[in-house]
Amino acid sequence: MKKNLLMWDETLFRDPEVLEIDYLPEQFEFRDSQIREMAFQIRPGLRGGRPLNTVCKGLPGTGKTTSIKKVFQEIEETTKKLVPVYINCQIDNTKFAIISQIYRKLVGHLPPSSGTSFKQVFDAVARILIKEEIVLLVALDDANYLLYENEINKVLYTLLRSHETYEGTRIGVIVIISDMDVDLSRAVDARVASVFRPTEIYFPPYADAEVREIMKARVMQGLFTGVLSESLLDLVVGQTLKSGDLRVGIDLLKRATLSAERAARRSIEREDICGAYEISKYLHLNYTVKTLKDEERQILRFLAERSINDHEMNAGDVYKAVRESVSIGYTRFYEIVKKMDAMRLVNLQYREGKGRTRIITLRYDPIKVLEYLS
Template identity: 40%
Template sequence: MPHTGLLRHDQTLFRDPDVFEPTYLPEHLHHRDAQVQEIAFLLQPALRGGSALSAVLRGLPGTGKTTTVRRVFAAITEETRRVAPVYVNCRHDHSALAVYRSIFRQVCGYPAGRHLDEIKQGIAARLRDRDAALVVCLDDADELIVAGIYNTILYQILRLYEKWDVRKAGVFAVTSDLARNLYAEADASVRSVFHPAEVNFPPYTRAEIREILADRVRQGLYPRVLPPPLLDRIAVIAAGEQDVRVGIDLVRAAVLRAEKDGRRRVTHADVTAAARTVMAPGLNSRIAALSAGERTLLSWIAERSSEGGDMASGAVFEAAQGYLAVGKTTYHEHLKRLAEAGFLDLVPRTGRGREVRLRYDATEVAAACRSPDRTPKTPDRV
């Protein structure tokens, strides 16, 4: 791509647009060595010809659970046929038939028929032929709980060996809901065969997110399209959201905006506008879900924060007295709820008390509090 003048309509800033797609599997997995090792360790017995082990994988959205499992599964598939790793997205496949059809397609290599028993029989026959142990990753397994089939699916997969004379299967149940205990959700008959190890995926730090994004930018964009300070800014926003996916979406949206205007470089304004479209819908609907009291307090905190006021929790309470009719207990309950809902952090201070720190741009929050059902208006800055 030439580097002078405006972009022609047939030119693009994307060297490889696929790397910004949700289904893209990155070549290099950053900062997940410990988790890769734990999963590889759990697969060892099956690789040596024994039973597969199970695990529960936990971590907030965008902490790399899916990517890590898919990377390890891809490596196994290249290496051996003694383990049959299968990935099921339970958001898409949340009926028993859909789950088994997905398993069948991946184990057998062609689409399944319509009858559940025949599908299970087909899976078992292929596993026996290959002398392979089945390992099923149930991503977003919570969806199976909601659909009321979590226990049935686990029970049937984990006891497949009894009925069909195959090696014992393993299940990797994945959740991004940290309040959910996928082991406790299993009933007694399942727990007698489900002894999952727990693999945790902590949120990435800002520096880690920046590194992941820098890698993606190097692969997906032409040089100099995204200036480093803007990449820093995007990493800060994504780290605030504790979700690398937000960063990837922001890069793509900002570059598309520059491309649409025929420019060769992303600007601050592009990132601001991208942040509005990528994050505002979520912010608005979450603010709309707050109680009136919580929303009023959040709006007050946003205004105080944008004016540069003292954000010590006690100072915020004192200052709010002339404005909000809340007692201390209610104030602390509201604060706790706002922190749990991810709008702010309560950061311990040296000395006493805690500091109230907004996770979002204060102007965005104040605007969204005023009209939670509409996209907030923000000045053109990042």
């Protein structure tokens, strides 16, 4: 056997956790000003008051979630009187689901899944907050999903006006938005706007040099010395910048390392990176498809199948074909298509002709969409 072959019990990973996209790094660079501003907004909660409301806005993979989690980690290490609750709105995107996660944070388990009303759960949460003199800080990550489901006003109204029904409750909200087309000031109604009044913290895309520093730090912590050369690190950085999402680069590193291990090599080669990118570049598609409801998955499947032969699709014609197999009204169908446009799964454009024609195009290779739907 050749001496340079990787043995079955050897690995190229120094610490595989470092190359997970939800890993929380000890040293978190290039977001100091955003974290300082967030800390200022939260500070009243540390003194027993209501935290100031905040909107964190930026493209996917710009450090919003990590910044929130770092701040929440520090809060939990400092005090028990300010309780931070992180909620992923891709998964929990209804008023009941969100209050159930808050209940879980305070009690240690979810409320009964059946026979329990929203009011009963919220009553229980409010009693705990008042009795224990706890200030609540709720982070709604990817809150744009609440907009797609028309839940944003219900959720914010319930949380921010809770003190009117339950005197003594103090709740602050951090709303995290990854859809740059969303204008939250227009999306919320007057009842919510009057108590929300958030400060917006912008998370700009990482600069080229910043991406390189972040990826280099992950390589040094996650892989053994010599596994990835400087020239191939440049390739990883280039692919990360091409995708516009830091998470794609991290996933790419993990997959490329696994590819090298599978081939029993002691270092990553160019082919490992290029092959891994062909999977990692669909990271957004993979995660987004998982959040769709059955009805939405049916519509997306239909669009993907039709896109194989028809790149541009007339929305009216698509609906006529869809309703033959899916029981759905046009209003609901169009709401789903608009949601998919907002989620960057399709492009929805208007074309002047006989009236304004709505044209739907798929943003991804339809074969890949069908693959992830399966």
